[in-house]
Amino acid sequence: MPRPRFEKLPPERRAHILEVAAREFGALGYEGASLNRILEKAELSKGAAYYYFDDKADLFLAVVQHSMEQLMLVAQLRPEELRADTFWDVARATYRRQFLIFRQHPWLMGVARAVWTLPAQLREGGPLAVLFEQGQSVSRAILERGRELGVVRDDVPVELLVEWVGAIDGTGDRWLLANWERLDDEALQRHADLVVDGFRRLLTPAQPGGKS
Template identity: 85%
Template sequence: MPRPRFEKLPPERRAHILEVAAREFGALGYEGASLNRILEKADLSKGAAYYYFDDKADLFLAVVRHCQEQAMFVAWLRPEELRADTFWDVARTTYQRQFVLFRQSPWLMGVARAVWTLPAQLRESGPLAAIFEQGQSITRTILTRGRELGVVRDDVPEELLVAWVGAIDSAGDRWLLANWEQLDEAAMQRHAELLVDGFRRLLTPAQPGGKS
């Protein structure tokens, strides 16, 4: 990850460097992205780049974390403030906000595509795995709150619930990455509704008679 001295740059300068890099990685993938082209567009010398980052891989990790933070900021919520009668409405709105952000900032989707095209072992170990685990931790917290409210089933081990949500989320992301250029904002919001409906059907406690 970036060296501490990178964090000392003005926020606008940090964001500019990371977003220039995000556009390059998003357009060409990790392998196709050119570090020299990134540095030129970011008005950053090679000496300065190595003052902030170890290498291209280090810069890519910083970009992935930056993109994750952007998406999480837009979708940020307080689990303790969730209520039973609004739980699934809030979930739907949260996904819709993220997808609007993706439409407004296409490079975010490009970076996500770059991550998913990496070999699986790179996503499942090391720094990238830690980034994915952060997302799972948030999911775990929300599911725990849902159980407290009685809107998420408690007859399944928590880690299996997290795995189910992750599987649906990943499938939705892959479909979105493959099709998002043909989707307008209304279609993307519909995709968010379908995703959350899938979560709701899977996670809602069964009612008498076997209905969920």
């Protein structure tokens, strides 16, 4: 993770450095991205870069975290504010906002592509895994709130539900990345609706007679 001194930079300067790096990683992937090119475009000397980051991997981790924070600012769900009658409507609206943010800020989609093309051991272990665990923690809190409200099934361990949701979400993201160039705003919204409908069908408690 960035060294504490990076956080002392003005917010605009921090955001500029990370977004320049995000565009490079997004366009060329982690392996293809050039640290020297990032530093040149960010107007940052190599000495200054190592003052803030340990290496290229550390910078990439900072970019991923920054990207997740930008999405959360716009599309975050606060579990304690969810209600039974609007639970799925709020989930659908949240996913729609996320995908439209990708459209407005293509570098965010590029970072997502760079993450998904990393070798599995880099996504699932080490510092980057911490960010995925944070995402799972948010998912778990939402699912537990859904159980409290009676809109999420309670016949399956919550950790298994988290894995199921992650599988649908990851599959949806990979499809989105593969088809991104040919999707307009309407298609993005339709994809968001399909992903959330998959969650709803999987998670809604069974009704009498076995229907969900």
